[in-house]
Amino acid sequence: MNPILMAIILVTVIGLIGAVILVAASIFMYVPVDERVEKITAVLAGANCGACGCAGCADYAKSIVEDGNAVNKCTPGGAACAAKVAEIMGVDAGSSTPMKAVVACSGTCGKTGKKYEFQGIQSCQAVKGFYGGDGLCKFGCLGYGDCTRACAFDAIHIVDGIAKVDREKCTGCGACAAVCPNAVISIVPEHKRKPVVLCQNKDKGAETRKVCTAGCIGCMKCAKACPKEAITVENFLAKIDQDKCVGCQICVKECPMGVIHVPASE
Amino acid sequence: MVKLAVIFFTMILVDNYVLAKFLGICPFLGVSKKLDSAVGMSLAVTFVMVLATAATWPIQTFLLTPVDAAGNQKWDMGYLQTIVFILIIAILVQLLENFLKKFIPALYKSLGVYLPLITTNCTILGVTILNLDNGYNFIESIVCAAGAGIGFLVAMVLFSGVRRRVEQAVTPKCFEGLPITLVAAAVTSLSFMGFGGIIDAIFNVAA
Numbered sequence: 001m002n003p004i005l006m007a008i009i010l011v012t013v014i015g016l017i018g019a020v021i022l023v024a025a026s027i028f029m030y031v032p033v034d035e036r037v038e039k040i041t042a043v044l045a046g047a048n049c050g051a052c053g054c055a056g057c058a059d060y061a062k063s064i065v066e067d068g069n070a071v072n073k074c075t076p077g078g079a080a081c082a083a084k085v086a087e088i089m090g091v092d093a094g095s096s097t098p099m100k101a102v103v104a105c106s107g108t109c110g111k112t113g114k115k116y117e118f119q120g121i122q123s124c125q126a127v128k129g130f131y132g133g134d135g136l137c138k139f140g141c142l143g144y145g146d147c148t149r150a151c152a153f154d155a156i157h158i159v160d161g162i163a164k165v166d167r168e169k170c171t172g173c174g175a176c177a178a179v180c181p182n183a184v185i186s187i188v189p190e191h192k193r194k195p196v197v198l199c200q201n202k203d204k205g206a207e208t209r210k211v212c213t214a215g216c217i218g219c220m221k222c223a224k225a226c227p228k229e230a231i232t233v234e235n236f237l238a239k240i241d242q243d244k245c246v247g248c249q250i251c252v253k254e255c256p257m258g259v260i261h262v263p264a265s266e
Numbered sequence: 267m268v269k270l271a272v273i274f275f276t277m278i279l280v281d282n283y284v285l286a287k288f289l290g291i292c293p294f295l296g297v298s299k300k301l302d303s304a305v306g307m308s309l310a311v312t313f314v315m316v317l318a319t320a321a322t323w324p325i326q327t328f329l330l331t332p333v334d335a336a337g338n339q340k341w342d343m344g345y346l347q348t349i350v351f352i353l354i355i356a357i358l359v360q361l362l363e364n365f366l367k368k369f370i371p372a373l374y375k376s377l378g379v380y381l382p383l384i385t386t387n388c389t390i391l392g393v394t395i396l397n398l399d400n401g402y403n404f405i406e407s408i409v410c411a412a413g414a415g416i417g418f419l420v421a422m423v424l425f426s427g428v429r430r431r432v433e434q435a436v437t438p439k440c441f442e443g444l445p446i447t448l449v450a451a452a453v454t455s456l457s458f459m460g461f462g463g464i465i466d467a468i469f470n471v472a473a
Contacts, residue, residue: 003343006341006343007343007346010329010330010346010350011349011350011353014325014350018353018354018357022357022360022361022364025360025361025364025365026364029364029367029368030368031367031368
């Protein structure tokens with residue numbers, strides 16, 4: 001027989017047999033896939049950012065359907081996305097407060113000063129290596145914009161010496177918080193009325209005063225004024241429990257240093 | 267029996283596919299970051315290797331290069347070896363994937379993306395072809411494939427340990443990431459050269 005013909009027949013036959021086996025296998029061993037998984041994957045933001053704690057959007061969709069994961073964890077997608085997912089799953093979306101980055105430092109150029117003149121590589125990571133940074137306050141925002149470079153959404157910029165978050169553009173992915181060497185940035189639920197203490201200084205009040213005119217001195221005024229006991233002062237630094245806070249904003253008015261602010265209203 | 271043992275342990279220690287023959291470097295570098303995924307991948311590779319050898323050996327012997335009773339070759343289609351073997355391996359992996367999905371979903375889930383990756387794993391094709399080149403019979407081929415798989419497992423597990431140390435170490439900027447990993451792989455491979463001749467000595471086989 002013609003060797004070319006024979007080779008063609010041989011490979012074709014093997015391929016056909018394989019195809020038949022595979023088709024048979026896919027019929028006999030058919031595993032029903034929940035169509036909701038595909039639908040949810042389609043409505044998620046598709047950023048594969050991992051803010052939900054799963055390995056990508058498809059994985060999150062799968063965990064919603066199979067493991068009953070919460071429907072409102074897609075931070076970039078926000079409330080609109082949560083509502084769509086909830087509709088597919090037939091559950092209540094729940095109050096999905098968007099998560100946004102908050103820079104807990106109020107030490108703008110006029111309020112705090114420099115310890116020395118830094119002329120090295122212009123990054124927070126680098127300046128942090130020299131005596132804990134060039135700012136007088138060793139807790140605050142270093143202001144060299146590592147967060148700006150980490151942000152994929154152009155939502156955080158250095159304004160007047162400290163990082164400022166663009167509330168509109170921020171998706172709460174947490175990339176800036178991860179790179180900040182001073183851990184000044186945190187991702188908190190963006191509530192319209194609830195305030196946040198915009199300072200990280202854990203030194204005693206007198207020392208804080210020396211380095212910055214806009215630092216928390218741990219005077220306890222806010223803690224005493226709060227009707228819900230949502231504020232605790234630890235290491236001379238006030239902290240507001242977002243679950244207990246009702247957004248009355250008495251602390252904002254009480255604070256003598258003016259470091260308690262409502263991020264959403266700025 | 268001794269010959270089978272020699273083949274098995276030679277494949278693991280001396281002729282290790284990853285460290286001595288430099289096949290399957292892609293999963294070796296890609297999947298060795300975590301110990302559990304390294305073990306999962308290796309077990310999947312071992313399984314497919316044995317299965318692929320069991321399927322390709324008869325095809326080569328009875329279809330591609332059959333020999334009649336007198337010892338004459340009936341026809342020679344050995345040149346089809348590569349394409350036919352790739353076809354067979356792809357079918358096997360797909361079949362295995364379907365099978366696991368239906369009957370052992372836990373294993374399917376833990377293997378995840380590695381299973382389809384095996385389709386294009388050159389060690390599998392390498393093992394099936396080198397078995398025939400070495401003139402092994404069916405049983406020897408199976409044992410050799412199992413040994414190669416275990417050898418792959420040993421290399422992966424060892425290297426995932428090495429890698430963890432490398433990741434914790436402070437490396438010069440220019441070596442960070444893949445370069446230092448490749449250097450570490452080379453050193454690991456070099457250390458396996460120390461096993462040269464050990465099998466012959468243990469089983470008293472003339473070198």
